[in-house]
Amino acid sequence: MLQKPIREEKRAFMTGNEVVAWAAMAAGADIMYGYPITPQNEIMHYWTRLAPKYQKKFLQTEDELSAGFTTIGGVMAGRKAFTATAGPGNILMQEPMSMAEMMRLPAVVVVQQRGGPSTATVIYSQQEVTLTATGGNGEGMRVVYSTAGHQDLFDYTIKAFNTAWKYRFPTFVLGDGYQAKMRESLTVYDPAARGVELAEPEPLVGREGVPGKDRPPSQYRNTFNLEEELYEKVIGDAREYEKIAPEIAEYQSYGIEDAHLAVVAHGVVFRAVREAVEKLTAQGLKVGYFRPVTLRPLPVTQIRDLAARVQKMLVVESAYGQLARLLKEAASGTPAEIVTYLKPGIGVTAGEVETKIRELV
Amino acid sequence: MYPHPAMPRSWRIDTKPHKFCPGCGHGLVLKCLGEAIDELDIQDRVVFGCDIGCSLLSWDFFNLDSVQTHHGRTTPVMTGIKRARPELVCIAYMGDGGGYAIGVQHIVSAAARNEKITVVLANNTQYAMTGGQMAPTTLPGQKTETSPYGRDPEHTGFPMLGPEMVSAVTREGAYVARGSIADLRPLKGFLKKALENQLAGNGFSFVEALSACPTNWRTNAAETWKFVEEDLPRYFKLGEVKLPEDARGEVRTHG
Numbered sequence: 001m002l003q004k005p006i007r008e009e010k011r012a013f014m015t016g017n018e019v020v021a022w023a024a025m026a027a028g029a030d031i032m033y034g035y036p037i038t039p040q041n042e043i044m045h046y047w048t049r050l051a052p053k054y055q056k057k058f059l060q061t062e063d064e065l066s067a068g069f070t071t072i073g074g075v076m077a078g079r080k081a082f083t084a085t086a087g088p089g090n091i092l093m094q095e096p097m098s099m100a101e102m103m104r105l106p107a108v109v110v111v112q113q114r115g116g117p118s119t120a121t122v123i124y125s126q127q128e129v130t131l132t133a134t135g136g137n138g139e140g141m142r143v144v145y146s147t148a149g150h151q152d153l154f155d156y157t158i159k160a161f162n163t164a165w166k167y168r169f170p171t172f173v174l175g176d177g178y179q180a181k182m183r184e185s186l187t188v189y190d191p192a193a194r195g196v197e198l199a200e201p202e203p204l205v206g207r208e209g210v211p212g213k214d215r216p217p218s219q220y221r222n223t224f225n226l227e228e229e230l231y232e233k234v235i236g237d238a239r240e241y242e243k244i245a246p247e248i249a250e251y252q253s254y255g256i257e258d259a260h261l262a263v264v265a266h267g268v269v270f271r272a273v274r275e276a277v278e279k280l281t282a283q284g285l286k287v288g289y290f291r292p293v294t295l296r297p298l299p300v301t302q303i304r305d306l307a308a309r310v311q312k313m314l315v316v317e318s319a320y321g322q323l324a325r326l327l328k329e330a331a332s333g334t335p336a337e338i339v340t341y342l343k344p345g346i347g348v349t350a351g352e353v354e355t356k357i358r359e360l361v
Numbered sequence: 362m363y364p365h366p367a368m369p370r371s372w373r374i375d376t377k378p379h380k381f382c383p384g385c386g387h388g389l390v391l392k393c394l395g396e397a398i399d400e401l402d403i404q405d406r407v408v409f410g411c412d413i414g415c416s417l418l419s420w421d422f423f424n425l426d427s428v429q430t431h432h433g434r435t436t437p438v439m440t441g442i443k444r445a446r447p448e449l450v451c452i453a454y455m456g457d458g459g460g461y462a463i464g465v466q467h468i469v470s471a472a473a474r475n476e477k478i479t480v481v482l483a484n485n486t487q488y489a490m491t492g493g494q495m496a497p498t499t500l501p502g503q504k505t506e507t508s509p510y511g512r513d514p515e516h517t518g519f520p521m522l523g524p525e526m527v528s529a530v531t532r533e534g535a536y537v538a539r540g541s542i543a544d545l546r547p548l549k550g551f552l553k554k555a556l557e558n559q560l561a562g563n564g565f566s567f568v569e570a571l572s573a574c575p576t577n578w579r580t581n582a583a584e585t586w587k588f589v590e591e592d593l594p595r596y597f598k599l600g601e602v603k604l605p606e607d608a609r610g611e612v613r614t615h616g
Contacts (some may be wrong), residue, residue: 031445059444062470066437069430073441076428077408081445099431205426205442206449210405212373212424221420221429223413 005054009189016179019150020084020110021046022188023157028198029108030079031057033070037089038122039177040112044084064089068096068107075105076220078203080161082108086177087116090128097170098136102222104237106164106201110157110173112180113267115345124177125345126267129322132172133296139234141241143171143248144296146266150186153179156293158191158198165199167244174295176318178268178347245297253302255281255288261361262306262336263289263353265316266323273316275350280357287357295323300330307334312360316353320344369395371404373424380418384585386572387415389542390483391422393549393570394452398425401556403450408442410435412455412464414490415574416483419454433464436471439478447477450559457484461497461521468523468567473530475564479555482523482567484597485574493577497521500596505577520596527567528603534564537603541571543590544599551601563605571597 005025014022020043024032032051034044048058061067067083074081085093090111100107113128115121134140143163145156157173164171191198204218211217224230252270255277256262265273270291277289290306290313292298307313313336315324324340331338341348341356368374372395381387398407409425411417413432420429430438439451460468460482468480487505488494495505495512498520502511528537536558540548548570555566571593575585 033441033444057444059440061437061440062466065434066440066467066470069434069437070441070444072430073438073443074445075441076438077442077445077449079445081441095431096434099434203446205408205428206406206446207426210424211426212371212404217373217421217424217426219421219427221417222431223417223420223429 004190005050006188006190009187009193011185012188013183013185014150015042015181015183016150016153016175017042017112017181018046019153019186020157020173021050023154024082025050025054025056026188026191027158027161028080029056029082029161031059031074031081033059033061033067033074033081033083035061035064035067035085035089037064037086039114039180040084040086040110042180043110064092065095068093071107072096072100072105075107076204077206078201080165080201082110084110084112086112087114087128088119090131094131094136097142098138099222100170101135101138101141103220104168105170106168107170108160108164108173109170110175113174113176121345122177124318124347126176126269126318127322127344128174129295129319130325132174133326139238140296141237142169142296143167143294144174145172145293146174146295147179148267148270148291149179150184154186154188158196162199163248165201167248169241174267176268241297246301248294249297249299250293251299251302252291252293253289254278256290256306256309258286259288259310260286261312261314261357262310263287263314263316263357264291264323264327265289266292266295269316269318269348272348272350272353276353276357279350280354285357285361287361295326298326298330303327303330304334307331307336310336312337312339314339314341314356314360316341316348318343318346318348369399371395371398371423371425373421376421379422381415382576384573384575384582385415386485386542386570386574386589387419387483389545390481390548390570390572391419393545394481394552395423396549397553397556400553401560403556403560406448407450407452408439410439410451410453412459414456414459414488416454416456416459433459433462433467435459436464436467436478436480440471440476443476443478450556451478453478453480455480455482456489457482457486457496457498457523458488461523468527469530472527472535472565472567475531475534477559477562477564479559479566481552482569483572484523484569485572486593487574487577489574489577500592522597523569524567524602531565531603534605535603536563536566536605538601539569539571539597539599541589541594541599542573543571543586558605569597
């Protein structure tokens with residue numbers, strides 16, 4: 001019997017990329033397909049060191065198109081398969097993930113955001129929100145978890161595999177270069193020991209029996225002949241997505257019950273917001289925070305409730321309004337004024353957020 | 362019994378007649394492939410992947426588990442399946458646009474890595490589904506919608522020689538051949554040997570099949586056959602290019 005990668009709960013101090021590799025192990029991932037791009041490389045580095053010890057596999061592909069499409073192959077063969085990418089690689093990844101959306105394939109992609117557009121920086125940003133949340137030539141039916149630190153990276157990488165295989169939409173863990181490269185402490189654990197049941201993968205192709213004799217052949221396509229055929233397919237998926245969206249959507253909030261101002265942020269920027277808001281509420285300021293954990297689907301009901309309650313919402317992000325755009329759409333028609341503090345491709349400190357909040361209240 | 366031409370056992374009868382144009386070469390390539398699958402008795406293990414372009418019309422052609430992918434991306438999808446489940450026999454079916462243009466990096470890299478998959482590529486010298494544009498395989502002087510005065514190698518180069526390219530990047534264990542719908546017996550033999558090469562776990566196998574597209578060539582039956590049987594092989598040499606035990610390539614045996 002093969003030993004589990006993580007048998008007992010323990011504290012660890014490691015980089016975010018290492019966390020992702022361990023979490024994928026803990027989630028029972030079978031195979032990683034990947035192509036080098038900074039800042040996600042160490043996910044592959046750690047995975048390839050761990051893989052042979054636990055009979056896992058790895059393939060380094062020729063590009064991200066291939067990494068995405070081989071991941072699709074692994075998933076269709078009935079294995080928990082994943083890949084990781086960033087920036088320009090995430091652009092290429094959208095082609096295979098559009099096929100995963102169309103064919104409802106539970107592919108898992110970890111994105112460690114870097115600066116954009118183009119090659120930009122290899123360091124950090126939150127500029128891949130629009131790309132990851134809305135995807136390619138379709139309706140963006142996928143799940144995107146935005147992590148704010150290493151415990152999140154561990155928890156949500158495990159969850160991503162479960163969500164993907166349960167709902168059959170491609171699922172993204174959206175981190176960033178800061179989370180990827182910095183070290184911090186977290187608790188790693190065997191999901192089973194915490195009562196987290198791992199989804200069982202099943203093959204779409206290569207099932208038992210002779211096709212056409214023992215069973216019908218399993219045949220999958222992404223091309224349709226008629227507009228009406230496609231319409232029915234997309235509407236069917238959309239209805240299903242809308243139905244499950246409230247089950248998937250997650251958020252975190254504090255102090256919003258009696259706040260005049262709610263600060264909205266996701267990912268690592270949320271940590272600066274939390275620090276600033278907690279400090280100012282302790283001083284009696286009527287301010288709260290709201291963090292969407294899922295950027296797709298958004299916790300729309302909670303955003304609308306929030307927007308109906310507060311006078312102003314301050315969106316803080318390391319991008320030029322990508323989260324703000326999503327928020328405005330979700331809060332459309334509500335009276336709250338939306339203001340922004342936008343720092344594309346650069347980090348945000350608690351001090352800056354504090355100053356901005358004091359300007360507004 | 363109802364009268365129909367003898368079809369391979371691995372074909373899906375309920376999706377016939379197939380959707381290819383009259384005179385198209387795909388049906389013949391897929392007949393040879395179906396017969397090879399039957400003779401090897403591997404219907405329970407094959408995963409068939411087809412590309413975008415006319416080859417996509419084969420997504421429900423066989424009684425085989427099948428995946429239709431994106432343009433050029435059938436090679437990585439089949440690679441992904443094979444890597445995850447090596448006991449499956451993975452066949453990537455595509456045209457010359459998918460294989461030699463938009464997906465050429467996947468062919469080259471899969472060949473270089475000696476992926477244990479079989480790529481079958483129908484070469485009809487142009488993009489057929491999109492209406493007859495120039496392809497990497499269009500012959501010098503050949504008229505297409507995007508080379509209306511004939512392909513000028515000064516501007517657009519010479520036709521790409523796929524099997525020779527694959528042979529150049531593979532080593533021991535690879536099987537590479539070029540057959541033609543004008544001569545089905547050797548074509549079927551090549552396809553069978555390619556699949557046997559995968560079954561033996563030797564490595565990458567690649568078969569190009571010279572094919573016909575009278576719709577876009579705007580040729581009648583006699584002209585079509587002359588183009589496939591006489592004109593194409595003058596440029597695209599028929600035969601086995603590489604045998605798995607031979608690392609050097611450039612083995613030329615026909616059938």
